Amino acid sequence: MLSRTPRVALILSIVAVAATLSACGGSSTGTSSSGATAAPTSNTGGTPQQGGTINYAHNLEVPCLQGGWVEEAYIERQYTDSLVSQVSSGHIVPWLATSWSISPSQTTYTFHLKPGVFFSDGTPLNAQAVADNFYYWTNPKTANGDVDAYLGPYFKSAKAINNLTVQLNLKAPYSPLLSSLSQGYDGILSPKGLARGVNANCDDPIGSGPFIIQTWNHGQNIVFVRNPKYNSAPANALHQGPPYVSKLIWSFIADPTTRWASLTSGQSDVIEDVPTVDWSQAKSAYNVQEYVTPGRPQTLSLNTDLGPFTNQDVRQAFAYAANRQAATESAFNGEIPFDGNGALSPSTPDFDAALENSYPYDPAKAGQLLNAAGYTGHDAAGYRTKDGQELDIKLVYGLGSIVNDEGATLLQDLQQQWKAAGFNVTLVPATLTQLFGGAYAAPTAADATIGYWTSPTPAVLYITYQYWNTPGDPNFSNSTFYDNAQLVKTIAAANSSLNPATQKALYTKAQQIIVNAAAAVGVYTKTTTLAWTKSLHDVWIEDSQGEPVFSDAYFTK
Amino acid sequence: MSAPLVEAALAPHGEGRAGEEPATPPPGRRWRFWRRILFRLVGAVIVLWAAATFTFFVQTLLPGSRATLLLNEQTGQQKQYTAAQLAPINHEYGFDKAVIVQYFDYIGGLAHGNFGTSYEQHQPVLTIIARQVGPTFALTLTALVFAWVIALALTLFTTRRNRLLSGLGSGLEIVTAGLPYYWLGVLLLVVFAIDLQIFPVVGGTGVTGLILPALTLGIPLAGFLGQVTRDEFEKVLEQPFVTSARARGMGDLQVRLRHVLRHAVLPAITLSGWALGALISGAVIVETVFARPGIGNVIVTAAQSRDVPLVSGVVILVAAVYVVANVLVDLAYALIDPRLRAG
Numbered sequence: 072m073l074s075r076t077p078r079v080a081l082i083l084s085i086v087a088v089a090a091t092l093s094a095c096g097g098s099s100t101g102t103s104s105s106g107a108t109a110a111p112t113s114n115t116g117g118t119p120q121q122g123g124t125i126n127y128a129h130n131l132e133v134p135c136l137q138g139g140w141v142e143e144a145y146i147e148r149q150y151t152d153s154l155v156s157q158v159s160s161g162h163i164v165p166w167l168a169t170s171w172s173i174s175p176s177q178t179t180y181t182f183h184l185k186p187g188v189f190f191s192d193g194t195p196l197n198a199q200a201v202a203d204n205f206y207y208w209t210n211p212k213t214a215n216g217d218v219d220a221y222l223g224p225y226f227k228s229a230k231a232i233n234n235l236t237v238q239l240n241l242k243a244p245y246s247p248l249l250s251s252l253s254q255g256y257d258g259i260l261s262p263k264g265l266a267r268g269v270n271a272n273c274d275d276p277i278g279s280g281p282f283i284i285q286t287w288n289h290g291q292n293i294v295f296v297r298n299p300k301y302n303s304a305p306a307n308a309l310h311q312g313p314p315y316v317s318k319l320i321w322s323f324i325a326d327p328t329t330r331w332a333s334l335t336s337g338q339s340d341v342i343e344d345v346p347t348v349d350w351s352q353a354k355s356a357y358n359v360q361e362y363v364t365p366g367r368p369q370t371l372s373l374n375t376d377l378g379p380f381t382n383q384d385v386r387q388a389f390a391y392a393a394n395r396q397a398a399t400e401s402a403f404n405g406e407i408p409f410d411g412n413g414a415l416s417p418s419t420p421d422f423d424a425a426l427e428n429s430y431p432y433d434p435a436k437a438g439q440l441l442n443a444a445g446y447t448g449h450d451a452a453g454y455r456t457k458d459g460q461e462l463d464i465k466l467v468y469g470l471g472s473i474v475n476d477e478g479a480t481l482l483q484d485l486q487q488q489w490k491a492a493g494f495n496v497t498l499v500p501a502t503l504t505q506l507f508g509g510a511y512a513a514p515t516a517a518d519a520t521i522g523y524w525t526s527p528t529p530a531v532l533y534i535t536y537q538y539w540n541t542p543g544d545p546n547f548s549n550s551t552f553y554d555n556a557q558l559v560k561t562i563a564a565a566n567s568s569l570n571p572a573t574q575k576a577l578y579t580k581a582q583q584i585i586v587n588a589a590a591a592v593g594v595y596t597k598t599t600t601l602a603w604t605k606s607l608h609d610v611w612i613e614d615s616q617g618e619p620v621f622s623d624a625y626f627t628k
Numbered sequence: 629m630s631a632p633l634v635e636a637a638l639a640p641h642g643e644g645r646a647g648e649e650p651a652t653p654p655p656g657r658r659w660r661f662w663r664r665i666l667f668r669l670v671g672a673v674i675v676l677w678a679a680a681t682f683t684f685f686v687q688t689l690l691p692g693s694r695a696t697l698l699l700n701e702q703t704g705q706q707k708q709y710t711a712a713q714l715a716p717i718n719h720e721y722g723f724d725k726a727v728i729v730q731y732f733d734y735i736g737g738l739a740h741g742n743f744g745t746s747y748e749q750h751q752p753v754l755t756i757i758a759r760q761v762g763p764t765f766a767l768t769l770t771a772l773v774f775a776w777v778i779a780l781a782l783t784l785f786t787t788r789r790n791r792l793l794s795g796l797g798s799g800l801e802i803v804t805a806g807l808p809y810y811w812l813g814v815l816l817l818v819v820f821a822i823d824l825q826i827f828p829v830v831g832g833t834g835v836t837g838l839i840l841p842a843l844t845l846g847i848p849l850a851g852f853l854g855q856v857t858r859d860e861f862e863k864v865l866e867q868p869f870v871t872s873a874r875a876r877g878m879g880d881l882q883v884r885l886r887h888v889l890r891h892a893v894l895p896a897i898t899l900s901g902w903a904l905g906a907l908i909s910g911a912v913i914v915e916t917v918f919a920r921p922g923i924g925n926v927i928v929t930a931a932q933s934r935d936v937p938l939v940s941g942v943v944i945l946v947a948a949v950y951v952v953a954n955v956l957v958d959l960a961y962a963l964i965d966p967r968l969r970a971g
């Protein structure tokens with residue numbers, strides 16, 4: 072097999088050829104419904120036709136059909152309903168819960184559920200079912216990694232008050248609660264299904280959502296069929312009732328050339344993660360939507376616990392030493408936004424735009440900072456040294472799972488620039504096995520990692536910066552290993568603040584602490600792109616996580 | 629590829645007595661025949677056992693905890709766990725037993741035809757393989773047929789012709805033999821599926837979807853088989869029996885087809901046994917490019933999650949394919965070279 076670098080170059084060149092070839096063939100008419108907005112917009116056209124199959128090509132396969140990875144949330148959105156839904160601007164609208172009340176202390180939430188909703192196994196969706204889900208998510212044996220990360224520290228109890236009223240009690244006020252419950256991970260599953268155990272819920276989870284899982288052909292696709300009794304669409308859906316289409320085939324097509332070609336050849340109706348070289352063509356010939364995922368962007372987490380990055384000067388020098396903005400624009404053909412604020416992505420509520428251009432490219436400043444840190448020497452290879460020791464950085468990235476081929480090209484570009492500044496950066500591609508095996512979770516494993524944490528709320532900071540070094544219960548989500556008491560207190564105060572203005576000020580302060588310490592150095596945003604054929608209408612991306620929604624979609628002739 | 633095999637394949641075969649029928653088999657031949665079958669069977673069992681053992685230990689002894697992997701896959705995280713959190717998973721899957729005990733449990737199961745249950749897909753390994761093996765076999769066998777057709781056509785029509793034609797033939801073989809699957813696959817996809825739209829991009833299991841993936845695997849193999857056959861073909865063309873056939877007034881194509889080819893294909897047949905196994909490993913890449921279902925996809929996913937029973941199951945299957953393919957090669961030899969038919 073070819074080594075990584077030529078392969079990437081090869082894909083790009085071949086894709087370029089493909090683009091040129093097919094650009095000659097098609098004359099495109101009509102307008103593109105592009106937009107960085109996540110709000111569902113009805114792209115008018117024709118009368119909705121009942122039936123048909125949506126062939127959707129996704130870039131990777133997950134090990135489990137529900138769980139705490141955003142790739143799993145995308146799937147969960149198809150077959151489950153959550154308690155609430157989020158629309159752009161962070162506003163919350165009813166879903167399974169038609170209304171809710173919050174106690175003055177903000178520690179008790181009472182949800183009133185929609186009547187007459189059933190899971191696809193016939194079990195009624197009632198208050199007890201919802202309470203059971205809260206216990207399933209937070210029980211260490213069955214935990215959902217994402218739900219538990221938000222809810223775990225605050226969850227006290229959940230109980231059914233009557234058949235359709237469920238009460239959730241918290242240990243402390245938690246203002247992001249509703250946002251967090253709007254995500255796909257928080258889809259409510261059948262309690263009868265949950266009782267089958269973790270494995271059954273991985274392979275064949277049961278929800279009440281618009282589609283029902285028919286078969287999971289491992290390595291190939293998931294076949295969803297329409298839920299003919301669907302009566303629980305969220306308030307922000309474009310129509311109520313069962314989906315128009317009878318089937319949704321969710322295929323895994325990892326190769327970007329093949330994925331794009333499956334759309335242009337008409338074999339797929341919708342594709343995810345459009346190669347950026349094809350994006351401008353996609354905009355003219357297809358319906359497209361782009362979604363900048365809120366939460367932590369694709370950030371370089373620098374290891375503040377061990378190695379050269381324990382020194383803040385070295386971290387800042389690293390940030391100044393490479394032109395991250397130019398490298399991002401070049402690697403993604405200008406289609407994916409740069410984000411210099413390593414704490415949060417620009418689409419997150421309370422994002423501090425003043426930090427967006429932190430650490431602009433300044434090699435002279437990087438040099439001064441390295442001198443100040445004692446890296447004054449140079450070895451034969453041109454790398455900086457301190458007491459004869461070379462400035463070596465091991466940077467780990469999940470290739471194909473967290474970072475796609477274009478992202479890998481970006482890292483290689485940065486690597487060359489860091490080299491010029493005297494950093495000897497070794498790029499280590501990690502497989503999904505290594506990442507899921509926890510191989511790079513501890514501070515001994517790497518000097519830097521790159522990764523995102525998708526979230527509809529700035530409260531994600533509480534997950535990513537809660538103390539790493541807690542005896543007996545280390546927080547591995549703190550990938551910078553940055554333990555700062557003032558930071559943790561600030562975020563906790565923001566989470567429990569009852570006043571939105573105070574809350575914004577506190578989240579802003581937290582971002583400033585993280586960025587000023589250069590614990591996390593921002594690079595680019597995790598961006599979801601969809602392109603779909605013009606005969607298909609009303610596909611949309613929901614707001615909390617960028618989950619594609621197909622339950623309103625219909626074909627016209 | 630194993631060197632001795634290739635050397636054996638490249639050694640000259642048959643010195644021009646191919647047409648002669650041997651005398652009645654001497655006594656003891658029959659016994660030798662059965663002894664050979666027995667050795668083959670024992671050899672096959674040893675190969676399969678070695679494949680299973682090797683795969684088991686490689687998978688098991690890799691650094692990192694398998695329980696952590698399973699937990700993180702279920703919860704969608706990348707973290708580490710405390711021993712207390714891992715204990716129930718370790719117990720459930722038997723990871724807390726000594727490795728050697730796990731090994732004997734596994735081999736014992738295999739001896740009884742029990743390939744175990746996939747850690748990740750929670751289904752019997754044989755069920756998973758049975759479901760995915762069809763498309764891969766269809767792909768590799770079609771690729772082998774394509775490779776032979778292309779190689780034979782090149783050899784028959786370009787060997788020892790005028791300088792231009794011969795040069796073109798052997799040049800093509802050298803170039804195609806070196807083509808990487810990934811590059812060739814994407815190229816065929818772009819030209820024939822995307823631009824000319826003759827074939828589907830994502831073929832599924834249909835016949836039209838088989839052509840491009842099979843060509844991707846078959847073209848480099850054709851170059852390789854062609855090179856080997858051409859060498860032998862050139863040697864045989866100089867043999868006296870060829871001259872005598874021509875002297876009898878036989879046409880050129882007749883000579884090439886009926887006399888020369890029969891000798892010249894022997895090394896390529898030996899290589900086909902090896903190639904069938906190699907094609908299965910090539911299928912891993914081709915199945916990704918063409919988004920085809922098959923065993924290649926299964927093994928990639930299984931290896932990623934260190935799904936020991938499933939990875940071992942696929943490896944045993946591939947080893948079994950090698951064994952069977954080599955038996956078939958022996959049989960093919962006997963068909964083509966009558967001297968071996970009686971033995």
